[in-house]
Amino acid sequence: xxxxxxxxxxxxxxxxxxxxxxxxxxxxxxxxxxxxVKCGSCMGFCPMGAIDINKQEPEPKKKSKK
Numbered sequence: 001x002x003x004x005x006x007x008x009x010x011x012x013x014x015x016x017x018x019x020x021x022x023x024x025x026x027x028x029x030x031x032x033x034x035x036x037v038k039c040g041s042c043m044g045f046c047p048m049g050a051i052d053i054n055k056q057e058p059e060p061k062k063k064s065k066k
Contacts, residue, residue, distance in 0.1 A: 001031065001051070001052055001053075001055035001056060002028065002029045002030060002031060002050055002051055003050045003051075003052070004028045004050075006048045006049060006050035007028045007029050007048065007050040008047075008048055008050075009024065009027055009028060009029070010047065011024075011029075012042075012045050012046065012047065013029050013042035013045060013046055013051060014029065016041045016042060016045045017041060017042055018037075018039060018041060019035050019036070019037050019039075020035065021035035021036040021037070022042060029050070029051070031051070031053070033056070036053065038053045038054075040053060
């Protein structure tokens with residue numbers, strides 16, 4: 001899970017993820033739990049300690065179309 005309040009959107013986690021499980025959603029990192037293999041690379045790389053792969057990632061909020 002990514003703590004959005006700590007994420008500085010540096011993109012390091014996206015670059016280091018071996019299975020491309022991380023992308024930006026609304027300007028912050030988001031881990032796709034279906035792709036994540038829990039290798040821990042992103043956790044070790046994140047300079048802000050914003051990632052904990054042992055916690056469940058909430059689904060990103062979808063913007064409603066009006």
